[in-house]
Amino acid sequence: MSRALHLLRTTFGYDAFRGEQAAIVEHVAAGGDALVLMPTGGGKSLCYQVPALLRPGCGVVVSPLIALMQDQVEGLHQLGIEAAFLNSTLDLEEAREVERRFLQGELKLLYVAPERLLTPRFLSLLERAPLALFAIDEAHCVSQWGHDFRPEYIELSILHQRFPQVPRIALTATADHATRREIAEKLGLQEAPEFLSSFDRPNIRYTIVEKNNARQQLFDLIQREHKGEAGIVYCLSRRRVEETAVWLQERGIAALPYHAGLDAGVRARHQTRFLRDEGVVMVATIAFGMGIDKPDVRFVAHLDLPKSLEGYYQETGRAGRDGLPSNAWLAYGLNDVMQIKEMIESSNAPESQKHIERQKLSAMLGLAETTQCRRQVILSYFGESSQPCGNCDNCLNPPSTWNATEAARKALSCVYRTGQRYGAGHLIDVLLGRSNERVKQNFHDRLSTFGIGRELAEDAWRALFRQLLAGGYLQIDAEGHGSLQLTDAARPLLRGEVELKVRSHQKRIKASSDRSSSRPSHDDISAGDRPTWERLRALRKQLADAQNVPAYLIFTDATLRAMLEARPTTLTEMRQVSGVGQQKLERYGEQFLEVLMAD
Template sequence: MPPPNALQLLQSIFGYEQFRGRQADIVSHVANGGDALVLMPTGGGKSLCYQIPALMRDGCAVVVSPLIALMQDQVEGLHQLGIDAAFLNSTQTLDETRDVERRFMSGSLKLLYVAPERLLTPRFMGLMESGPVSLFAIDEAHCVSQWGHDFRPEYIGLSVLHERFPTVPRIALTATADALTRAEIVKRLALENAAEFVSSFDRPNIRYRIVEKDNARKQLLDFIEREHDGDVGIVYCLSRKRVEDTAQFLCDNGITALPYHAGLSSDVRARNQTRFLREDGIVMVATIAFGMGIDKPDVRFVAHIDLPKSLEGYYQETGRAGRDGLPSNAWLAYGLNDVMQLKEMIENGQAPEAQKQVERQKLSAMLGLAETVACRRQTILAYFGETSAPCGNCDNCLSPPKTWDATEAARKALSCVFRTGQRFGAGHIIDVLLGKRTDKVEMHLHDQVSTFGIGKDMPEAAWRSVLRQLLAGGYLQTEPEFGGLQLTDLARPLLRGELSVQLRGLPEKKRERAERGQKRSAASLDIAPADDALWQALRSKRRALADAQAVPAYLIFSDATLKAMLDAKPATLAEMAHISGVGAQKLERYGLEFLDVLHAS
């Protein structure tokens, strides 16, 4: 019997008319027994690249997934499509484990999800050597890289798959990997002979916006209330305390927000993650401990109220918004203290110098994105080796920032750092520039230095912006022991008048107000007022079906599929079958129920 056709499977089971991007090439390559390294942005359809080959090949695909908590929902999603899949992890009883192993050995399973720790045990290795393995899929493959942002030592052991199962095809997948990380994935997973499939990193449905911090929690609240009232979102913070304080602040202001960080008990983390996945309108406030492998497609915004450590981390985190392809926002507030704190963390860390240098370069790239006056999307894509035209959809494209000749201001700031001994933080330097006789200024006799008061012509906010951009531009650095500001070699020609510097101007309040009106409509799902009642009825039906099965609502149908129903208003099952995301199994299970809702409108 010939293997099923890939396009037929895509249409009949998954409900999509055509493959996207390089999906068809990847599926064909892996289904025919080839190894592959796949770089595809979050929401780009990576899972189809191994799920369809798993259905085409004899045996069961073993999927390495780093997070136990998400396996159940991934498997339930496949069950909704009529695919026999299972997971093995520490939450199962012995009887449940044996049942999964029996199904694997019998050949009835098509996909089996396991954590890397379990895969490497002698018991599981023996199981795979005796059973019908069709392929290995290594998800979140960047975890194998010590240079990456999510390094997990247990991933290094996955090189054993090539050694023990040389004839079984392997597909390694990740959403973000620079050249250094990509090279390490190839080396550590022995993928030197694998075909590399690098898709465009562009996520055109995400609008990138970066603002200067001015009471970040209040700015965040305004952003959510103005543009995402009732929407699902993720807010990333750098510290555990900031996570808890921010979640409480949002709750106090009427937003259903939950905290997530490694300091919480495993029960609390699991409970909060389940609520986020299965309820509507939840905002998860988290450290970077949250999010890897999150498949929730209707996250409408990702916000950062602290500067991320790297552009890879930022891009992967923001990529959790809008996986369904509908308009979404990536919003970041950052300030001078963020820059200094991250630089101090690098310098005071225990990493070897070579790794610190990599971390410095990654932070510099992130600062470059934050301070650029060019298109944000162009800057991001350029980092990943991709060229593009200005997007017309980020904050810089919609409201081009002004620049100014800051040479004189920069020289004043650098001179003040030098005159005060190159060991004080930004706050103290600004006090000296503004001529403030604080106890600290007087104690160190800095009211007697030549730079005392020479910056009175500019407000404090402007000086913070100048110092932040001088740090970002490499004219200043933080000294390791106490985090004070120091001049770099780049500062000296600027001080000597041998070069000039243009800096990004402060945002204008009137421009910010103008943007508010624009961004609300751009980030919405464009539901016509006349269709709002029907939209809510479709969502209510989805929620009722999901609650009855104790599964996330998006596993029934995504927002994108509901929106397609709303726009097309199919009148028959035959018409419903042409809606993107409605495969044969879901049509049979849910088609009539949603037609009833549409007919009742």
């Protein structure tokens, strides 16, 4: 470990490993297999990069995203590490040069997509090359029950069969117990130790609001807390992605669309702009994001309810990888739940998979409707207990609750008396006593439940139906038509044997005193330090532009802030700043010292 710590300090610029990193590095460097679960921003890459540098041969990294390999490799080049990638962006001559360097032992890390790794040609290369280890990134892709299944990942078990002497490390930021078990089984890692880090991301503030003109709510959030900062906005459909990007552009936000239906060249250009320019907001489907290394994403917003808590956690984890305060913001409504449920029921998946997807949706809905600390609910889902965080919307501004027992009984009774064949919109019309054509056609204006809910407004009834779904008193029909049906849990509530308290549906406005603590930007930099801060950032951008790389590959915001705080006056002092390794010290140290000493 003394060699590992020396490497960590001189190459990566860090004084100590965090959490489970040291144990993982020691185990894998000694030739052991491992399954690693570590939150995004927790330092997963060091868990295979350091052992690959310590062991003879080259570490082969299986990564599912071709577009990000170039930046990952460039980041290693900035540290003075010999690394390369093999993917379809290389021409024949370039690919053969990478293969030559690989076979000659000139590389320490080689990134490759699973599809290429599984080809006979590449497997033949592996037979002849010096191998340090295999790192399987985004390992949850192997699980059919996970949130991002990729069939080619299942075939990666061939690595265990063909190269049993080469250690393998599988890494993911998101996997519940069942997914972990499947990863180990599919990749032949049943005997490998599991290294589970805390899933907590204390720098992320979770906020969930009811939809009320979601785009305007998002715009207000950006203007209030994230003006000029990078962010990701997730939408459920491609059409919504494009419409939202245009809507934001028209209001002066540097927004770009990203989804699988766009031309590959357009996607690549948009991703490059997001990674390399500052203040770009990417509006995307879940096709965007896996493996995103951009550390200064200050917010992740969802305009639609995610399909699972794993997906939500993975996506929100792309905010604040640098450890600085960031926001995870979600707006959702009852229609989101209906839409996802219909997608589940209309799919060609086997019933067993649909059952799991329904459970995952229920867990996500439970998080959205909870009155508990959001972080506690998220961590509990992954088998981790915690105290209230004091930093989510529910902790900062506890939601009021009301006794909804009688209203719930009316709602459930209406579901029953209309034959359990209608969605929330029709049921609300009956409860409010609206004699529209559909109500009259079905003779629902003659039911005892017609008009018995006039004491609540329509949005209050929508909120209650949403909460009855979240609580398991109602379910959406298995045919995918959006009809609401009673569950067994509804019986004691209908009979008046239990009481139901739910969160009030009224919009809660965050107190202005909360705003400063929620700002994840650089507002905490003093007025006296701000000119130096801006000059540091300008120099970083100048150096990055000259090399055509993202600015964060020169130095992250966290490292610049550490410089600003430490104010080094010599290269020896600069070397003590977290994130400044030997290679970067030699390449950039003098220039950043000049800026710091200019005052």
